[in-house]
Amino acid sequence: MNRAIGDRVARLSGYGQRTFADGYIFRPGSVEEVINVFHEARRDGRNVTLRGAGRSYGDQAIYPEAYVLEIGRMNRILSWDAQSGIIDCEAGATIETLWRHTIEDGWWPPVVSGTMYPTLAGALAMNIHGKNNFRVGTLGEHVLDLEIVTPTGEKLTLLPTDPLFPAVISGFGMFGVIVRVKLQMKKLESGNLKVLAVSPANWDEQFELFEEHETEADYMVSWVDCFAKGTEAGRGQFHAAWYENGESIDRRSLWVSRQDLPDMIMGIFPKSLVWRVLKLLCNRTGMRLLNWAKDRAGRLLDNGKFHTQSLVAFSFLLDYVPNWRNAYLPDGFIQYQSFVPKEHAKRVFSEQIKLQQESKLESFLGVLKRHRPDSFLFSHAVDGYSLAMDFKVTKARWDELELLCHRMNDIVLAAGGRFYLAKDSTLRPEDFQQYLGDSTLKEFWRLKRLIDPENILMSSLTSRLPVLRTPLEHHHE
Numbered sequence: 001m002n003r004a005i006g007d008r009v010a011r012l013s014g015y016g017q018r019t020f021a022d023g024y025i026f027r028p029g030s031v032e033e034v035i036n037v038f039h040e041a042r043r044d045g046r047n048v049t050l051r052g053a054g055r056s057y058g059d060q061a062i063y064p065e066a067y068v069l070e071i072g073r074m075n076r077i078l079s080w081d082a083q084s085g086i087i088d089c090e091a092g093a094t095i096e097t098l099w100r101h102t103i104e105d106g107w108w109p110p111v112v113s114g115t116m117y118p119t120l121a122g123a124l125a126m127n128i129h130g131k132n133n134f135r136v137g138t139l140g141e142h143v144l145d146l147e148i149v150t151p152t153g154e155k156l157t158l159l160p161t162d163p164l165f166p167a168v169i170s171g172f173g174m175f176g177v178i179v180r181v182k183l184q185m186k187k188l189e190s191g192n193l194k195v196l197a198v199s200p201a202n203w204d205e206q207f208e209l210f211e212e213h214e215t216e217a218d219y220m221v222s223w224v225d226c227f228a229k230g231t232e233a234g235r236g237q238f239h240a241a242w243y244e245n246g247e248s249i250d251r252r253s254l255w256v257s258r259q260d261l262p263d264m265i266m267g268i269f270p271k272s273l274v275w276r277v278l279k280l281l282c283n284r285t286g287m288r289l290l291n292w293a294k295d296r297a298g299r300l301l302d303n304g305k306f307h308t309q310s311l312v313a314f315s316f317l318l319d320y321v322p323n324w325r326n327a328y329l330p331d332g333f334i335q336y337q338s339f340v341p342k343e344h345a346k347r348v349f350s351e352q353i354k355l356q357q358e359s360k361l362e363s364f365l366g367v368l369k370r371h372r373p374d375s376f377l378f379s380h381a382v383d384g385y386s387l388a389m390d391f392k393v394t395k396a397r398w399d400e401l402e403l404l405c406h407r408m409n410d411i412v413l414a415a416g417g418r419f420y421l422a423k424d425s426t427l428r429p430e431d432f433q434q435y436l437g438d439s440t441l442k443e444f445w446r447l448k449r450l451i452d453p454e455n456i457l458m459s460s461l462t463s464r465l466p467v468l469r470t471p472l473e474h475h476h477e
């Protein structure tokens with residue numbers, strides 16, 4: 001490979017900016033260059049870590065001293081059929097690339113994360129879910145075929161019927177480099193959603209709202225105030241949304257220019273400055289106040305009302321505030337998301353929040369979603385709910401925070417719940433083993449031996465969870 005294409009040493013982290021590792025960055029522009037990275041790694045005795053846009057929160061796409069293969073330069077759209085909605089593209093294309101390319105033809109990615117910046121490769125390696133998970137499943141369920149390059153330099157095209165397909169999707173970069181993806185997009189009539197906002201007063205009302213809308217809404221999501229206690233515990237703001245259709249829709253809502261997020265908030269305040277204000281509030285007192293104010297504002301202004309919102313504004317709310325993660329500096333933050341069967345979700349989440357309040361380590365943001373199970377190898381979803389929470393990290397209280405997460409894990413596991421590797425920073429190997437079960441791990445090792453016999457593909461996540469590393473014969477470390 002032409003070394004001038006960008007190998008350099010850089011300090012990398014996940015989105016939470018808590019753990020870092022130095023790696024040698026390679027940014028291949030073609031399949032041949034991908035194959036070459038493996039050649040060089042083998043020659044130099046290095047591991048390879050795959051990286052998309054670095055939007056996973058923890059140690060999923062870093063590994064000390066590794067050759068880090070960043071897929072972002074392979075981002076071309078190879079073909080687009082505006083009749084069938086089938087798009088074929090290099091896997092470094094982002095969710096943003098997809099919607100910008102297709103929306104004016106009346107199509108939208110079937111599943112999107114809360115940010116538009118992930119690459120398709122990274123999104124499929126984690127098998128992301130959206131606010132429509134309960135209706136349409138994960139992103140992997142909409143893939144028609146994909147192509148990978150294995151660490152031995154083989155190029156494989158995988159169809160959904162291929163036994164490797166459900167392992168590559170969800171397999172957090174352990175089975176090869178996803179280099180091309182063919183995806184079925186979702187047909188739209190309008191670029192807007194009809195959105196209902198309701199302010200549940202407590203946990204009971206939260207879950208009643210999800211149950212009321214789960215058979216007919218296209219999207220559902222709810223914010224939870226993790227500081228609220230007693231009869232107000234679980235209060236927040238629920239949103240259900242529906243694709244607009246019918247006679248009266250405005251087709252101009254499909255224009256890219258109508259979707260773009262504004263540069264100013266309320267027309268006057270540059271959004272690039274917002275994280276600096278957030279940083280001032282990024283402590284327990286400030287966040288208690290902000291959560292309270294959000295709750296009051298929701299109750300006074302929006303409760304029970306419908307409004308129209310662009311798909312981009314509804315889907316990628318977090319992209320409104322660029323660099324918001326910097327508010328958590330210097331020590332960063334972690335996200336904790338657990339998935340709990342519907343019968344136990346209310347109890348588990350309310351216990352999790354009580355534990356946080358007892359330790360005075362409340363999450364500054366809580367987001368509740370409805371899910372459905374899927375059959376990918378490292379599936380995280382269940383027929384139930386997830387609560388995602390952001391915890392500020394401070395060096396002084398890290399041990400306490402880790403202990404809190406472990407106590408929360410115990411409750412989740414006892415309820416038959418699951419976890420999501422894209423968000424994880426604190427799972428213990430035994431937690432991981434328990435929710436996945438021995439048969440999943442055995443299948444992982446079987447496929448890993450087949451596809452990556454020298455165990456070249458590694459990440460800091462897999463070294464934190466050693467159950468993923470044994471019992472290979474040849475460790476390439």
Ligand SMILES: Cc1cc2nc3c(=O)[nH]c(=O)nc-3n(C[C@H](O)[C@H](O)[C@H](O)COP(=O)(O)OP(=O)(O)OC[C@H]3O[C@@H](n4cnc5c(N)ncnc54)[C@H](O)[C@@H]3O)c2cc1C
Nearest residue numbers: 052053054055056113114118119121122125128129173178
């Ligand atoms: C603000 C925010 C909101 C989010 N909202 C959601 C959400 O709503 N739902 C959700 O499911 N997730 C959500 N996420 C998580 C995010 O969608 C996932 O972590 C996703 O995997 C990030 O993709 P990436 O391109 O940044 O990949 P990275 O984070 O860089 O890597 C992710 C994984 O993919 C592997 N990988 C990278 N490239 C390849 C490749 N070419 N082939 C094979 N494996 C590869 C990596 O090794 C790693 O294991 C959110 C993240 C943020 C920061």
